[in-house]
Amino acid sequence: LAASPGSFGPVFAAAWLCGLARVALVWRLPERAGGTRERIRARRALRELIQHPDLRRYLLGVSLCGGARRALMPFAIVVMRRVIGMSEAQVLLATLASFVGGLIALYVAGRAADRVGSAPIFRATGIGLAVLALGFCLLREPGPGSVALAAGLFCGVSALSAAFGVADTNVLFSLAPSESPTAVLTSAMLKVTDSTCECLLYGR
Numbered sequence: 616l617a618a619s620p621g622s623f624g625p626v627f628a629a630a631w632l633c634g635l636a637r638v639a640l641v642w643r644l645p646e647r648a649g650g651t652r653e654r655i656r657a658r659r660a661l662r663e664l665i666q667h668p669d670l671r672r673y674l675l676g677v678s679l680c681g682g683a684r685r686a687l688m689p690f691a692i693v694v695m696r697r698v699i700g701m702s703e704a705q706v707l708l709a710t711l712a713s714f715v716g717g718l719i720a721l722y723v724a725g726r727a728a729d730r731v732g733s734a735p736i737f738r739a740t741g742i743g744l745a746v747l748a749l750g751f752c753l754l755r756e757p758g759p760g761s762v763a764l765a766a767g768l769f770c771g772v773s774a775l776s777a778a779f780g781v782a783d784t785n786v787l788f789s790l791a792p793s794e795s796p797t798a799v800l801t802s803a804m805l806k807v808t809d810s811t812c813e814c815l816l817y818g819r
Contacts, residue, residue: 626707667790669790670790673786673787673790676737677779677783680737680740680741680744680779683744683748684744684772684776684779687744687748687751687772688710688713688769688772691751691765691768691769692706692710694751694754695709695754695765699754699755699756699757699761700756700757701757701761701762701765702757705757705761705762705765706765708762708766709762709765709766709769710769711766712766712767712769712770712773713769713770713772713773714773715770715773716769716770716771716772716773716774716775716777717773717774717776717777719770719774720773720774720775720777720778720781721777721778721781723778724736724777724778724781724782725781727778728781728782728785733782733783733785733786736778736779736781736782737779737782739778740775740776740778740779740782741779743771743775744772744775744776744779747768747771747772747775748772750764750768750771751765751768
């Protein structure tokens with residue numbers, strides 16, 4: 616990108632190859648049988664949401680954090696590119712650090728969730744994400760220092776997001792009854808829609 620600005624073809628080709636490699640890796644993994652093959656209607660999933668206050672609190676909390684997190688990353692990239700004036704290569708280099716952060720945090724967060732529970736992880740990651748969001752205000756001008764700072768911030772945001780996701784999954788499966796988890800898991804998919812809508816509102 617530094618040599619040929621706007622030439623994203625090789626980047627997208629590498630992303631496609633990584634996606635195909637991921638499919639090949641998980642293709643033969645064992646899958647847990649669902650037991651019953653009951654079909655869950657949307658109204659039953661919504662009924663679970665209405666009847667269970669713990670599930671409502673869970674969805675509210677993860678949706679609020681998820682919306683803010685989804686809005687932060689694209690906003691930061693736009694600011695780096697159009698306001699600060701970083702090149703496409705600098706922005707790409709900084710954002711690649713986010714993948715490193717996610718890989719680093721998953722195992723550590725999983726062990727921490729098993730040891731101390733999900734609530735402390737939710738609190739720590741929520742506060743940490745807020746601090747890192749403010750850290751983007753320190754980016755002033757293009758240069759090696761700003762790229763290094765941006766890479767560190769993206770890495771931190773990704774690491775804390777991965778840790779939040781581990782705690783999120785831990786709580787979700789504790790709320791879902793083991794004998795028939797499908798209805799609760801289906802209602803939990805609402806958090807994706809909620810987070811996306813909140814992301815658009817934050818952008819406004």
